[in-house]
Every structure is written in structure tokens, then in C-alpha cells.
Amino acid sequence: MVNKDNFSPVIVAGGRGTRFWPMSRARRAKQLLPLNSTRSMIEETYERLKPLAARQNFWVITNGDLQKPISRLLRKIDRNQILAEPAGRNTAPAIGLAAFILERENPDAIIGMFPADHVITDEKKFRRACERAAEVAAAGENIVVMGVKPSRPETGYGYIEVGEKQGEQFIVRRFTEKPNSEKAARFVAAGNFYWNSGMFFWSARTLADALREYLAPTAEILAQIAAAFGTRKFEKTFANLYPQVENISVDYAVLEPRSARGEGRSGLYCIPADFGWNDLGSWTALHEHKVAGLKKKAVDHNIVVAGDHVALNATRNYIHAPGKFVAAVGIEGLVVVETEDALLITTLAASQDVGKVVKHLDERKKKHLV
Secondary structure, eight states, X not given: XXXXXXXXXXXXXXXXXXXXXXXXXXXXXXXXXXXXXXXXXXXXXXXXXXXXXOGGGOEEEEETTTHHHHHHHOTTSOGGGEEEESSOOOHHHHHHHHHHHHHHHOTTOEEEEEETTOEESOXXXXXXXXXXXXXXHHTTTOEEEEEEOOXXXXXXXXXXXXXXXXXXXXXXXXXXXXOOHHHHXXXXXXXXXXXXXXXXXXEHHHHHHHHHHHOHHHHHHHHHHHHHTTSTTHHHHHHHHGGGSOOOOHIIIIIHHHHTTOTTTSOEEEEEOOSOEEOOOSHHHHHHHHHHTSOTTOTTOOEEEEEEEEEESOBSOEEEEEEEEEXXXXXXXXXXXXXXXXXXXEETTTGGGGHHHHHHHHHTTOGGGO
């Protein structure tokens, strides 16, 4: 069993979820949307982690637009532990700041890093895997990642190559961030690769030391910010210093250079995430997730969110138009999402590119649409 008093879940919730435009907006991003149930994604994340840790050990790293709405949704987490980045700087500084803050009080505290927008279908299995990961992380200067067995040569995920199995975990040979399609196909065919789920476990000391080794200037700044935490100077120190840290993911900053030490010497381990995982990274992923939950007789695989609808010779579509009657006739593989002020029409195959629409709107300063 994980020591609830020594385990600190850190929920990373700073992204804008641009691939879920037009529903996901700056002030109501993907993690605040009820995509999987009647609860928001971040509420689901907190609820499945709640049995593993004491309430006062939870942290959330987000941005200024989302700090207040997240505080309203997660009222049981101390508002001082829902931190808003003054500038988006990716996952290494975000999780690193939590590590430096925790290291000052308890360097042996085990940190679990959890994106706010994952779907987990078997929560009991998930918690058992978390408990095992925390045990491995506490056994030394170890870093543990949850790995998902790939079902296709996806180029949007990082890959973990594993070697020898030790109990429930594998030794990690190397990390490869977002390979091209040819490499991804080779990885899937090889059989000893996992998708990087973005869920990691390490002690506060282990992560802080890794950042001191691989990202020294950023580590120094994070240590200064952490030293001010809990004082009147914190907000000003945070605002002034944080924009100076490097904009880099923890995968590039720590995992790849750590894996270069070689198998058996890196202290990197992978625990298979066989608990039903989906990161809902796009409308296509949401469609696939919803289809997986359909009864077998629903062969048309249409997902229609509407007041009422009819589908005639229509298959594999995702249509979101609440409050309207929807008639889908002779169409296949479409994504149609209507909101009060915008309409998205794309295909399941092209939905990964929806984020480009937000970039287009940003460039034209159409803030009311982002």
C-alpha cells in the first residue's frame, strides 16, 4: 500500500486543449469539459487519485485563465496549492517547481505526475499500478513511467523501449519522443515498445537532482521560487522569475538524457498501464473512446450529441449539436461540432489539425473565439 501521507499527486492542467476547439477555449479548456461523463476531466482525475493521498498533499499546476475555475471545481485542495504559471513553460518546469517546493520539507516525498485529461476505465487496477510505481520510486533514485501498449503506429506519442522485466516493471532502455510514421511502425512491430502515457513517479529529491544535473539554470530559478513559497514574496517572485525558465518537456529535459546512462544504470522503469487508458487527444480519440463503449449492435458507430437525431446511411461520424435535431444522411467519417459562436466541420482523419485553427485565430487576434 502507498503511504498516503508521503504521496503527492501533482495534476498538470495548464494546456489549452486546442485540438478540441471550438468547445475548448482559453477560459474553459479541455480539462474543464465533461467529455467522458457528467463531471469535468479534472474532477475525474482528482476523484480517482483521492484514495491514494491525503487531501493536503494534492497539487495542481495550471495557468492564470484556469486557476479560479479549477479552484471552484476542486474545493478540497488548498487554493495555495493550485499554482498558475505566469507563462506556459511545458512540463519540466511545472513538475519541477512542485519537486523543489516539496524537497524543502520532505525530500523523500513521492511525486506522481498526472495529466488532467486522461480517461481510465479500470480505476482499481490504476490505483494498484500507482501503488507499485510509488514503491519503486521510493526504493532509490528511480524514475517510473506508466507505459501503454501501442495499438497503432501513432506519431503523436513518445515511445518507451523496454528491456528486462523485474517483477511487475520493465527496465527502460530508451525514450524516443514522437517518432515519424516509419519509426513508429518499426516500434510497434518490435513488440517491446510502449507509448509514454505522461504519468511519472519519482521522489522530490530525485527529480530536483535530475533537473540540477540536466537543466541547471532552470533548476536554480525554480529553487529560488520554491524558497519564497509560503511567504508574501511568492507571487512576485513567481511572476518575475518563472518566465525565465526553459520551455521544455520533462521527457526531453530528464528522461532522454537519463536513459543515455544505459540499461540497468539509469534507474528508469516502466510499469504497463493495463487499466484502460485514453488521453482523448483529439475529436477522433473521443469518437473512438465513445464507440468502444457502444453495444455491439450499434454498428454504424455514429456518436451524436443532440436533442434528437436520425442517421440514414451514415457511419463513423461524431456530431455535437446539443438542443438541435440532427439529421445525418449519407455521410461518413465526419466531425461536426457546433457551439454558440462557432462551427467546426472536419474529418476523423484530419481532426489532429484542429489546433491549427486556434493558431490562425491567435495570429488574427480574434480573442473572442479562443
